[in-house]
Amino acid sequence: MVFPKDIADVLVGVWVLLNQTRTDLNGVPKEVIPYLGLITYHADGYMSANLASTEPQKRPANLTYPAEDGQSDSDWALVGRNTLAYAGNCSVEPWSTTTNGTLIHGPLLVADVPSWQGTNQTRNYQVTQEGEKTVLRLWIHREGSDTIGNLYWAKIVI
Template structure:
């Protein structure tokens, strides 16, 4: 699996950086730092955590070992993610996030898309 996450708030997405970099343009370093602080990507195999009880609606995933990451120190690590299937008026979602640890809360929501 792979994940590419970036901020959506305008204050975290300066319009003064370009990709690919322009030869005749000097991108402000602080703006690139801001982009980097609010973006994260990684790729790894994933699997169910068989040591945690799972149902069709809840359980735990293990992402790792991480093989590619925008944060090099994370390569080789395994991320633990709880999952829950959530039904809403507009569809079925999969909510994936880190278990409560008192430090951070990360949630990713995927909506089931049905072709038809």
């Protein structure tokens, strides 16, 4: 899959996570979740996302990779519970524009959440210019929920 050229001109590149904020359905912030992350979009229709908690209590300092004897499975489980990484195909819904639309991350080729492997993860998007920064807002509202999950990204590499 290939992005339409006008949309590729905007989305293709590397984006750094500015913040992850949950809001109510009216857009009122409920919670800012301390994470760091990168998301990459390629013109040929591929993407990769990596996110990790920045809360010290969720990132045991004693861990090294590869895991060494004496490192607890519970510490590694804590890290796994508070990270997200996936990659795969990427496309946009036909009605999408350079500023608004729907991205389809998938089918995912790699996912650290086993149930995501091979699935599509759909995200609404909005692109805005804030001073010198190009900002990408990805959001999702799960049916039946009173919360919208928002991720704000700034473009760092084209």
